[in-house]
Amino acid sequence: MEKSQNIFGIRAIIEAIESDASINKIYLQKGLRGNLYYELDKLIKSNKIATSTVPVEKLDRLSKNNNHQGAVAQISPIKFYDLEVLLETINKKEKTPLLLILDQLSDVRNFGAIIRTAECTGVDAIIIQKNGSAPVNAETIKTSAGAAFKIPICKVDHIKDALFLLQAYDIKTVAATEKTDTSVYDFNYNQPLAIIMGSEAKGINPSVLKMVDYKAKLPLLGEIESLNVSVACGVFLYEAIRQRK
Known part of the structure; x- marks a missing residue:
């Protein structure tokens, strides 16, 4: 490796x-x-x-x-992709785009686990912010089981920059947040889409939440108020796959 x-x-x-x-x-x-x-x-x-x-x-x-x-x-052991160039390539594919945005995720093991799940679910690209995000280092790659070499990862100056660009390409955004009544299972994933996951400590930045097209939450039936972000991300991605199949 x-x-x-x-x-x-x-x-x-x-x-x-x-x-x-x-x-x-x-x-x-x-x-x-x-x-x-x-x-x-x-x-x-x-x-x-x-x-x-x-x-x-x-x-x-x-x-x-x-x-x-x-x-x-x-x-970094990998090269990062330019988001706009990548969106041009994604736009030419026949499949409906599915992207993943990580808003300042900080734990490299969570990051690696998410990269692995994203690759397994056919995500077209992962978008992260240059500052405040977990690095792609040896531990990230080990946790991803090498998936970090197989899926494009883009760095942007700010997550809001990515949202503006996605809007220009008619790709909708859905934020994983408890600040909504819409369940992850009631949302429509059959559209060009980017799923946004927040950081372990703070969730999604409020300024980013104001810009998203949709919000969806996971039902929590126990006493613990949140799931590990990599687990939550897996639920969103596999629900997207279930609906698109």
Whole structure:
């Protein structure tokens, strides 16, 4: 299995960004200064790359005690797709589009499990946000059973950007949320559709909820108020498959 790769050194990371490498996250030592660092900082901001300020001990571990110069980047083992280009391809297929949007899901194991289910249910693409989302790393790929290499994953600056683009392609959106009376089983999946799942802690962002076309919820008959997001996602996807069959 291909694993995430850590690269270290400010110049090496600058070159990786300029080469359009898919970077999950950059770890920086507090207090970095100098022209080369400012060049890196400018690239990080312009490309909206997630960063984290960490103790030097963590950088030592990530770089295996090599000369990291206060910066280590985690490179994704997969290449991400451009959403608009992918939608053009999806639009030419005979099947009714089915996409999945993950609004800042944070747990890599949940992410991997969802990727696996999405691939098994014929989802055309998964859309995630650049910042605040779980990375596609070695653990994600392991949990996905390799499905991360088989299904297109797109990164967007903000989930709302994806919603605007989907509207332009006449693809409707349905949010998985308890803030509705419509059951997951009463919703019509026989249309071009993107299902939106929220984060483990906060659910779907309120600004995103305001933009969706539909909302649907899972019936909960016990005392626990929510399901694991990967389980909930599986219910939505297989109900879509059931209706479309």
